[in-house]
Amino acid sequence: MTKLSHIDKANQPTMVDVSHKAQTDREAHARTIVEFPEEVAQRFSDGDIQSAKGPVFATAIVAGVMAAKRTHELIPFCHPLGLDSCKITIALDEQDRAVIDCRCKVHHRTGIEMEALTGASVAALTVYDMCKALSHEIVIRETRLISKTGGKEDYFSDSA
Numbered sequence: 566m567t568k569l570s571h572i573d574k575a576n577q578p579t580m581v582d583v584s585h586k587a588q589t590d591r592e593a594h595a596r597t598i599v600e601f602p603e604e605v606a607q608r609f610s611d612g613d614i615q616s617a618k619g620p621v622f623a624t625a626i627v628a629g630v631m632a633a634k635r636t637h638e639l640i641p642f643c644h645p646l647g648l649d650s651c652k653i654t655i656a657l658d659e660q661d662r663a664v665i666d667c668r669c670k671v672h673h674r675t676g677i678e679m680e681a682l683t684g685a686s687v688a689a690l691t692v693y694d695m696c697k698a699l700s701h702e703i704v705i706r707e708t709r710l711i712s713k714t715g716g717k718e719d720y721f722s723d724s725a
Contacts, residue, residue: 629688
């Protein structure tokens with residue numbers, strides 16, 4: 566059985582000591598899916614909605630990048646990382662769902678998947694916030710890790 570990395574021998578929460586690890590190039594890709602009611606999805610016919618708060622997807626991209634950069638302030642045992650890259654894309658799929666992809670890169674001793682997951686999640690929450698005046702039936706369907714590389718073991722989702 567694999568032990569939890571953030572629990573010490575006395576069963577107390579702890580930050581993982583990464584001081585002995587070598588720095589490597591690390592990348593992570595996370596995705597969040599946002600479903601819209603038909604009347605809201607139709608508003609994205611030009612690729613984005615210009616709302617009173619600004620362009621929905623463009624604003625969500627900025628919010629997601631800002632969140633990824635501050636993940637260590639939100640998740641208690643995440644190490645502060647100076648991201649080398651954080652790229653968020655948002656596009657409607659064939660079902661008129663917003664597919665939010667967040668890809669992060671860093672050269673560090675610890676992984677970056679929490680930053681990618683946080684970036685995708687906050688971008689989705691921003692889409693919801695900016696569109697809630699149109700409908701409260703918007704659903705943030707899933708947030709998941711698609712891949713991560715550069716650490717102890719690489720991961721690639723079978724269903725991405």
